[in-house]
Amino acid sequence: MQPAKLKGPFSxxxxxxxxxxxxxxxxxxxxGLKLVDAFLRSLINSQTKPKVIILMHRxxxxxxxxxxxxxxxxxxxxxxxxxxxxxxxxxxxxxxxKLKVGFLASMxxxxxxxxxxxxxxxx
Numbered sequence: 001m002q003p004a005k006l007k008g009p010f011s012x013x014x015x016x017x018x019x020x021x022x023x024x025x026x027x028x029x030x031x032g033l034k035l036v037d038a039f040l041r042s043l044i045n046s047q048t049k050p051k052v053i054i055l056m057h058r059x060x061x062x063x064x065x066x067x068x069x070x071x072x073x074x075x076x077x078x079x080x081x082x083x084x085x086x087x088x089x090x091x092x093x094x095x096x097x098k099l100k101v102g103f104l105a106s107m108x109x110x111x112x113x114x115x116x117x118x119x120x121x122x123x
Contacts, residue, residue, distance in 0.1 A: 012080050015050040016117040019059035022069075024123045033069075036062070036123075040072035049081050050121070052113045055102065056086040059123075063090075063099045073101040084110055 023032025024039065043049060053076065055062050062069050063085050077083050083102030090096040090104060114120050 010079050011048045012051050013048055014116070014118045016114050016120045017050045017053045018114070018120055018122040019053070019055050019062055020057045021059055021123060022061040033066070037068055037072070039123075040069065040076065043081075044072060044075050044079070049076065049079055051117065052082040052084055053102075054084045054086070054105075054110050054113065055089075056110065057089050058093070060085050060089045060093055060095055063102045064095050070100045077101060082113075084113065086110060 019036075021032075022036070023029055024035035025032045053073070062073065063083065064070070073083055084105040085099055085102045087096070087104040087106055090099070096104065
C-alpha cells in the first residue's frame with residue numbers, strides 16, 4: 001500500500017539522515033523495522049523534510065526491501081529528499097542492480113552532504 005502523499009509546499013532543511021542499518025536500535029529486528037517505518041511515515045507527514053537520506057553499510061537494504069519502506073522512501077524522494085545509496089556498500093551486499101529508490105553515490109558525494117549539513121541524524 002502506497003503511503004498518503006502530503007501536499008506541499010515543503011521546507012527542506014539542510015539536515016542529513018544516515019541509516020547505517022536497516023532497523024533502528026539493537027533490540028529485536030522486527031521492532032527496529034517498525035521504528036524505521038514509523039520514522040519514515042512521520043517524515044512523510046511533516047512539512048519539514050531533511051535535504052538528504054543516506055543509506056550506508058547494511059542500511060542500503062532499505063532501498064531494496066521491505067516494500068513498505070521502499071514506498072515511503074519513494075514518497076520522500078518525490079517530496080524533494082535526495083536518497084543516496086553508498087555504491088561501495090551496495091556492491092558489497094550485492095544490491096546495486098536491485099535498487100528500487102535512490103541513486104548510487106560515492107563516498108566523496110556522501111561526505112560532502114554530511115559535512116555541509118547543519119546536522120546529521122544517524123541510525
